[in-house]
Amino acid sequence: MKTHKYIRLLTVAILLIIQVVFLLMIIKEQYTANNVLIVTSIVIITLSVFFGYRYLDLHHHKYNYEKISVVIWVPIGALLCYTINIYLGLGSVLAAGIIGVLASLIPKINSQSNYLKQLPAVIYCGAFVGMSGAQITPSISFVIAAGSITALLYMVSKNLFLGIGGKLGALAFAGVIIVSLIHWLYL
Secondary structure (H helix, E strand, O other), rough: OOHHHHHHHHHHHHHHHHHHHHHHOOOOOOOOOOOOHHHHHHHHHHHHHHHHHOOOOOOOOOOOOHHHHHHHHHHHHHHHHHHHHHOOOOOHHHHHHHHHHHHHHHEEEEOOOHHHHHHHHHHHHHHHHHHOOOOOOHHHHHHHHHHHHHHHHHHHHOOOOOOOOOOOHHHHHHHHHHHHHHHHHHO
16 A cells, blocks of 8 residues: 555656746746746745645545556557657647547447547547657657656556646656656766
């Protein structure tokens, strides 16, 4: 039971830290002249995110994880979207839209299958990874790695952030950021 609690805490902490750092970098870039405004913005954003996570009921209290047979579709969605985005040159928004529409049709193959009903959201999460430009995701192996990290985050966050918009994009963003950090540190 404690292991589940630590996994949940680690997942929330990773997402919280990535969000706060990203917002702080935006603030720092926009307000280089006025340090008081920067510090005030940082404090307000940090407190808002902290109290949001602390006091809103964003999670179920039981510990469930998504199955590997489901999350394996995250890197597949990322690869498909990346291919349409970069190699076919259709752009990230159109590529994600195509993948999203095609993924939404998968349950129509067999309307009785619970497995197929789970796939559209998972594939669309991967599409968010594949939306990254070539400057951010320079290779197929990078996309596979980012899709795999996103799949891992998706698997452990099944009962987290329920009813909150942006979960799939936040998970994809975290996966790309983590792989970018690893890439930056080791290459």
